[in-house]
Amino acid sequence: xxxxxxxxxxxxxxxxxxxxxxxxxxxxxxxxxxxxxxxxxxxxxxxxxxxxxxxxxxxxxxxxxxxxxxxxxxxxxxxxxxxxxxxxxxxxxxxxxxxxxxxxxxxxxxxxxxxxxxxxxxxxxxxxxxxxxxxxxxxxxxxxxxxxxxxxxxx
Amino acid sequence: xxxxxxxxxxxxxxxxxxxxxxxxxxxxxxxxxxxxxxxxxxxxxxxxxxxxxxxxxxxxxxxxxxxxxxxxxxxxxxxxxxxxxxxxxxxxxxxxxxxxxxxxxxxxxxxxxxxxxxxxxxxxxxxxxxxxxxxxxxxxxxxxxxxxxxxxxxxxxxxxxxxxxxxxxxxxxxxxxxxxxxxxxxxxxxxxxxxxxxxxxxxxxxxxxxxxxxxxxxxxxxxxxxxxxxxxxxxxxxxxxxxxxxxxxxxxxxxxxxxxxxxxxxxxxxxxxxxxxxxxxxxxxxxxxxxxxxxxxxxxxxxxxxxxxxxxxxxxxxxxxxxxxxxxxxxxxxxxxxxxxxxxxxxxxxxxxxxxxxxxxxxxxxxxxxxxxxxxxxxxxxxxxxxxxxxxxxxxxxxxxxxxxxxxxxxxxxxxxxxxxxxxxxxxxxxxxxxxxxxxxxxxxxxxxxxxxxxxxxxxxxxxxxxxxxxxxxxxxxxxxxxxxxxxxxxxxxxxxxxxxxxxxxxxxxxxxxxxxxxxxxxxxxxxxxxxxxxxxxxxxxxxxxxxxxxxxxxxxxxxxxxxxxxxxxxxxxxxxxxxxxxxxxxxxxxxxxxxxxxxxxxxxxxxxxxxx
Amino acid sequence: xxxxxxxxxxxxxxxxxxxxxxxxxxxxxxxxxxxxxxxxxxxxxxxxxxxxxxxxxxxxxxxxxxxxxxxxxxxxxxxxxxxxxxxxxxxxxxxxxxxxxxxxxxxxxxxxxxxxxxxx
Numbered sequence: 001x002x003x004x005x006x007x008x009x010x011x012x013x014x015x016x017x018x019x020x021x022x023x024x025x026x027x028x029x030x031x032x033x034x035x036x037x038x039x040x041x042x043x044x045x046x047x048x049x050x051x052x053x054x055x056x057x058x059x060x061x062x063x064x065x066x067x068x069x070x071x072x073x074x075x076x077x078x079x080x081x082x083x084x085x086x087x088x089x090x091x092x093x094x095x096x097x098x099x100x101x102x103x104x105x106x107x108x109x110x111x112x113x114x115x116x117x118x119x120x121x122x123x124x125x126x127x128x129x130x131x132x133x134x135x136x137x138x139x140x141x142x143x144x145x146x147x148x149x150x151x152x153x154x155x
Numbered sequence: 156x157x158x159x160x161x162x163x164x165x166x167x168x169x170x171x172x173x174x175x176x177x178x179x180x181x182x183x184x185x186x187x188x189x190x191x192x193x194x195x196x197x198x199x200x201x202x203x204x205x206x207x208x209x210x211x212x213x214x215x216x217x218x219x220x221x222x223x224x225x226x227x228x229x230x231x232x233x234x235x236x237x238x239x240x241x242x243x244x245x246x247x248x249x250x251x252x253x254x255x256x257x258x259x260x261x262x263x264x265x266x267x268x269x270x271x272x273x274x275x276x277x278x279x280x281x282x283x284x285x286x287x288x289x290x291x292x293x294x295x296x297x298x299x300x301x302x303x304x305x306x307x308x309x310x311x312x313x314x315x316x317x318x319x320x321x322x323x324x325x326x327x328x329x330x331x332x333x334x335x336x337x338x339x340x341x342x343x344x345x346x347x348x349x350x351x352x353x354x355x356x357x358x359x360x361x362x363x364x365x366x367x368x369x370x371x372x373x374x375x376x377x378x379x380x381x382x383x384x385x386x387x388x389x390x391x392x393x394x395x396x397x398x399x400x401x402x403x404x405x406x407x408x409x410x411x412x413x414x415x416x417x418x419x420x421x422x423x424x425x426x427x428x429x430x431x432x433x434x435x436x437x438x439x440x441x442x443x444x445x446x447x448x449x450x451x452x453x454x455x456x457x458x459x460x461x462x463x464x465x466x467x468x469x470x471x472x473x474x475x476x477x478x479x480x481x482x483x484x485x486x487x488x489x490x491x492x493x494x495x496x497x498x499x500x501x502x503x504x505x506x507x508x509x510x511x512x513x514x515x516x517x518x519x520x521x522x523x524x525x526x527x528x529x530x531x532x533x534x535x536x537x538x539x540x541x542x543x544x545x546x547x548x549x550x551x552x553x554x555x556x557x558x559x560x561x562x563x564x565x566x567x568x569x570x571x572x573x574x575x576x577x578x579x580x581x582x583x584x585x586x587x588x589x590x591x592x593x594x595x596x597x598x599x600x601x602x603x604x605x606x607x608x609x610x611x612x613x614x615x616x617x618x619x620x621x622x623x624x625x626x627x628x629x630x631x632x633x634x635x636x637x638x639x640x641x642x643x644x645x646x647x648x649x650x651x652x653x654x655x656x657x658x659x660x661x662x663x664x665x666x667x668x669x670x671x672x673x674x675x676x677x678x679x680x681x682x683x684x685x686x687x688x689x690x691x692x693x694x695x696x697x698x699x700x701x702x703x704x705x706x707x708x709x710x711x712x713x714x715x716x717x718x719x720x721x722x723x724x725x726x727x728x729x730x731x732x733x734x735x736x737x738x739x740x741x742x743x744x745x746x747x748x749x750x751x752x753x754x755x756x757x758x759x760x761x762x763x764x765x766x767x768x
Numbered sequence: 769x770x771x772x773x774x775x776x777x778x779x780x781x782x783x784x785x786x787x788x789x790x791x792x793x794x795x796x797x798x799x800x801x802x803x804x805x806x807x808x809x810x811x812x813x814x815x816x817x818x819x820x821x822x823x824x825x826x827x828x829x830x831x832x833x834x835x836x837x838x839x840x841x842x843x844x845x846x847x848x849x850x851x852x853x854x855x856x857x858x859x860x861x862x863x864x865x866x867x868x869x870x871x872x873x874x875x876x877x878x879x880x881x882x883x884x885x886x887x888x
Binding site: 218219222244269289294302357361397412419 | 770800845876885
């Protein structure tokens, strides 16, 4: 089932990080499963432990299933100075999850991450591939509700 | 409004405009549109007063929404023939309110006092069009370099310019190139380090997004100079737009023959591709970055060997930061002399800084090296936000140091900042006002480096965690005598013993805040007091009985019901039960409730008893 | 491209295309579309400009994009470039402001001073 993705790349171990990104981005649960690791291991002819080592080294990869939407809240000093901890409390309370946890309905995962590089408009969060800036508790609540609703419409 | 008519003429028929002759205008419009046979295309509507009676008679023409003022009967002919028939609005009858702003240029210190080299085109050209970059002299430096100069001449030019690495190290760029060029092993690689992980720095992202061709041209010039045939842009995965823009630039350059075999008919062949990170701060370190490019864990290697001799796939590899590369086209075009005429004795040219934190104008600025911190923060940056007082500034991200108001006259160059205990780093300037607790800030920076330590070497992995534990205790009122000395000893050992730049610089924020704000550490440890009321355990909340009106709002909003009292007795907080949520402060209508530095005596007694037991 | 002359030819053509006089565009609206701008709502602003211009059947105004100007605290930032006039930079633009910029500035030539960050 991973052939479509794997065949896009030369079977060269340099491409490992690219392939893992691609697999994770196309996974409905935003993670790299054991089956996927096995498939990559066969394709690139490298050991599973090597792949596992790479996956666990980089913070954007996950070997556990995650939510459909990933909320990456910046936890770096410029955002901290501008009140990111209030946002964390707000999201945490709203979705009933802590850092690294996924909501029961599988819609959201909350992650505290290092600098997202939009510090001039702190505090910021990245939800999936979009950055939201100059956030307040009200703003983030609205955004999450909107994304939540969008999901309902799709399903 | 009628649907089959193509134009609506809204004629103001308020009393002001009527008295100024609006009705006559209407007659004239009807007369002339009949004459030109367009009366069926135009809808004339009389409206109520539009407001600007002093400018009457006025009218608005839709669909465009053109607003005419002080219209006279003689003007109607021009309006009908030019605007209604030919679609060209009559400028002289339109609003004239712009004259003032347009004649007096509005210049703001933020833009006015900058000198842009690397950021020259950012925010001006369309980053997705190679033609626009070429129109602004793009790729001229590359073409003249490869057609008219030898690689040695290019390297000499960069050496003469005095350009130093903009990513943090500050190593002379030309010298680094010389090392790679001298190694005869082939193939050679050029890597653009765009793993911009320093919290508070975002110039590399902005450059890649805003002027990708400039960075690509810089890479090509570097590649020609050192004899490399392949280049990699290593971009962190947090920057998806930067990845898109640079990939687009590479594609366009290939189509234009600027990348590929025998570029411009010379022996120089070069191609570039993008490699993505996946969230690891340490990958900004060049040996870690090279490991990551090769698809491995991004852990650093001991140096030597330096990448110049044995880098990617053990081949000579030049690693340059985005901003460094972005300076090259302009230096080659305008010459080393021009570039080195800016800046100080040891730090030439300009540097991009990212202003963040409690400053009014946040954003990216490019200034000549050597300007003072004071100019940067208070002139260009517009000073402190919300009228608060300046307390400190963290320069160089989590690896840098924190300076105080006393250091504001320091000139910004590599050496002066180092002498003060800070560093240039990648150019992050995080400004803090006097409501910030420096112990807490230092702890926060350390938390970042503890998280991001790759774990390969012990001093960094274990030592930083120990420093963090000590700081955490201090902020929770569990600080002990001698903690400050322990932090200094630990910090200095970690600096000396760590494998890479991350560990070597991670203790800096703690050490520099101890140096500059020692009294705050002492207050936390000795007096169990956070002077700025940030550390939750080291302040308490009190109700001022003189101000309290006994309304009971605070008591009702308290989630742990620790506020009791009555209208006559006023209200008090049971300190032992208070969780310091701050609800009471927010709801008090007379601002009678406030945070007081230090533990309350009740809590302090309990804490002391526990310690004695 | 094979020679310096080729590059110069492309440059001349590109410069012509970029100048308003040659391109039949009266005004160029340039929207800052870096991550900062987008995160602060630049996409919505661009959509509003395009819609407003279409509704008003204005076809001599070009809407285009650029990267970040640097002043993050004023994003989204929009430049209005007109031949022979100072370039006006508007800051903190949202849909409402974009509508006013079209009706007051683009159509009626009146600079909205309260939104201006820089004019040069």
